[in-house]
Amino acid sequence: MKSGGNTWALTGLVLAGGYLGLRSYQARSRTRNLRGKIVLITGGSKGLGMILARNFALAGARVAICARSVEELEKARSWIHKEAAASVLAVPCDVSRREDVDVLVNHVQRVYGPIDILINNAGTIAVAPLEATGIEDFEKAQNVMFWGALYPTLAVLPSMRSRRQGQIVNITSIGALVSLPHLIPYSSAKFAALGLSLGLYAELKPQGIQVTTIVPGLMRTGSFINAEFSGRKEQEYRWFSVASSLPVLSLSAERAARKIVKAVAMKDSFKILGAPAKVAATLYMNFPEFSLYGVSLISRLLPRADRSTRQANPPTAGRNLQKESEAATLRLLKGLGQAAVQSYQT
Numbered sequence: 001m002k003s004g005g006n007t008w009a010l011t012g013l014v015l016a017g018g019y020l021g022l023r024s025y026q027a028r029s030r031t032r033n034l035r036g037k038i039v040l041i042t043g044g045s046k047g048l049g050m051i052l053a054r055n056f057a058l059a060g061a062r063v064a065i066c067a068r069s070v071e072e073l074e075k076a077r078s079w080i081h082k083e084a085a086a087s088v089l090a091v092p093c094d095v096s097r098r099e100d101v102d103v104l105v106n107h108v109q110r111v112y113g114p115i116d117i118l119i120n121n122a123g124t125i126a127v128a129p130l131e132a133t134g135i136e137d138f139e140k141a142q143n144v145m146f147w148g149a150l151y152p153t154l155a156v157l158p159s160m161r162s163r164r165q166g167q168i169v170n171i172t173s174i175g176a177l178v179s180l181p182h183l184i185p186y187s188s189a190k191f192a193a194l195g196l197s198l199g200l201y202a203e204l205k206p207q208g209i210q211v212t213t214i215v216p217g218l219m220r221t222g223s224f225i226n227a228e229f230s231g232r233k234e235q236e237y238r239w240f241s242v243a244s245s246l247p248v249l250s251l252s253a254e255r256a257a258r259k260i261v262k263a264v265a266m267k268d269s270f271k272i273l274g275a276p277a278k279v280a281a282t283l284y285m286n287f288p289e290f291s292l293y294g295v296s297l298i299s300r301l302l303p304r305a306d307r308s309t310r311q312a313n314p315p316t317a318g319r320n321l322q323k324e325s326e327a328a329t330l331r332l333l334k335g336l337g338q339a340a341v342q343s344y345q346t
Contacts, residue, residue: 034265035060038112040105042095042152043122045072047221048171050079051257052119057084059261061117064108066093095122095148096140105155114159117264119169120149120193125227126185126315127240131305132231137185137315145189150196157209164208169264170197174217174277178284178291181299182236201269213270214260217277218243218250225322228315235303237321249276 039056043049044065057063057080065080065088067073073090080088089111093104108115124144126137153168160166175183176190194213201211224241244250251274263271272278284291306313 032059034261037061037116038064038108038114039117039119040064040066040108040115040152040156041119041121042066042093042148045069045076045090046226047223048216048219048253048257048260049119049121050076051221051253052121052260053088054080054083055257055261056117057086057088059265062089062112064089064091064112066091066095066104067122068092068094095151096143098147098151101151101155105152109159114163115156115166117167117169118152118156119171119264120152121171122148123171123223124186125183125223126230127182127227127236128230128315129182129302129305130184132310132313133185134230134310137228137230138188141185141189142192145186146192146196149193153196153200157204160209161207166208167210167212167264167267168197168200168204169212169214169260170194170200171214171216171260172197174215174272174274174280176215177281178295180295182240182302210267210269212263212268214263215270215272215277215281216251216256217272217274217280219253219256219274220245220247220250221253225318227318229318229321230310230313230315231305232303233313233316233321237318239302241318250274251277 034056037056037060039053039061041049041053041056041063042065044053045067049065049067053063053065053076063080063086065073065076067076070092073092077088077090080086089108091104091107093100095101105115122144124140126133126141128137149170156166156168160168170193172194173186173190175187176194179187179191194215197211197213201213204211224237224244227240229236229240256273259271259273272281280291283294
């Protein structure tokens with residue numbers, strides 16, 4: 001019996017190894033097939049979008065990026081050119097404005113040709129308790145992360161439909177599955193983007209168009225430097241910047257980008273990135289009551305709202321809170337996060 005058990009175990013290991021080897025070979029083979037593909041990445045001037053642009057360029061794709069800031073786009077274009085030895089088309093665009101998006105897509109198609117892969121990556125983060133959150137925070141989040149995904153999708157679809165091919169990649173968040181306190185506008189918009197992405201997959205798959213939904217956990221992109229904080233700003237900045245910098249809780253942006261490029265090359269339909277995100281999603285789907293109770297306990301540990309009005313105490317960007325919020329201990333804890341700021345946000 002013991003010998004039989006060992007045989008089955010060995011057989012299982014061989015099959016598992018063979019499967020992983022096949023997946024690795026397929027990934028390498030299909031990544032090579034990215035060569036010459038035209039890839040448009042929104043929110044491509046910093047953080048994950050910029051790293052994705054470099055990695056697609058390294059794979060031989062022809063890459064276009066967009067963001068609102070001309071200055072940041074130029075910095076990103078220069079960095080990607082240096083890193084990948086490839087030219088990148090950088091186009092200013094506010095993805096929350098449909099007319100801007102239509103101009104963007106038409107410009108990319110005039111310069112490069114039909115877009116093969118659209119990556120909806122643009123995002124914004126507001127960190128605050130509900131009492132210090134304004135309607136404008138919800139509107140901004142929806143404009144950038146829901147409408148800012150829908151508008152580019154609608155703009156590229158006619159060409160993709162006519163060719164019966166193409167891929168739309170939506171970067172959502174674990175916040176689209178488990179809504180966290182003090183991030184309600186962000187999570188609400190990501191929930192909407194997730195619903196959009198899953199619905200698009202169902203409708204577009206029969207038309208030859210692949211939709212890939214990416215659900216990352218916390219990533220070390222240095223994004224806390226550009227997040228907006230309200231309420232007890234310094235305290236909000238501290239917990240969020242530390243949480244998004246710790247190796248146990250967060251995934252390095254470089255690793256996340258590699259996994260996303262692989263998922264795109266493999267034409268995966270749904271991908272959760274990072275062990276903490278996978279655990280959180282599994283717990284929530286199987287034990288929702290327990291998970292919601294756990295999230296409510298987290299809420300009790302976060303800063304309470306102050307009594308000042310939003311008009312008297314408007315949101316402040318993280319970069320303006322750095323110096324007054326960072327003691328030596330925090331600087332030590334956030335070393336990796338600060339490295340990400342230097343690499344991907346400045």
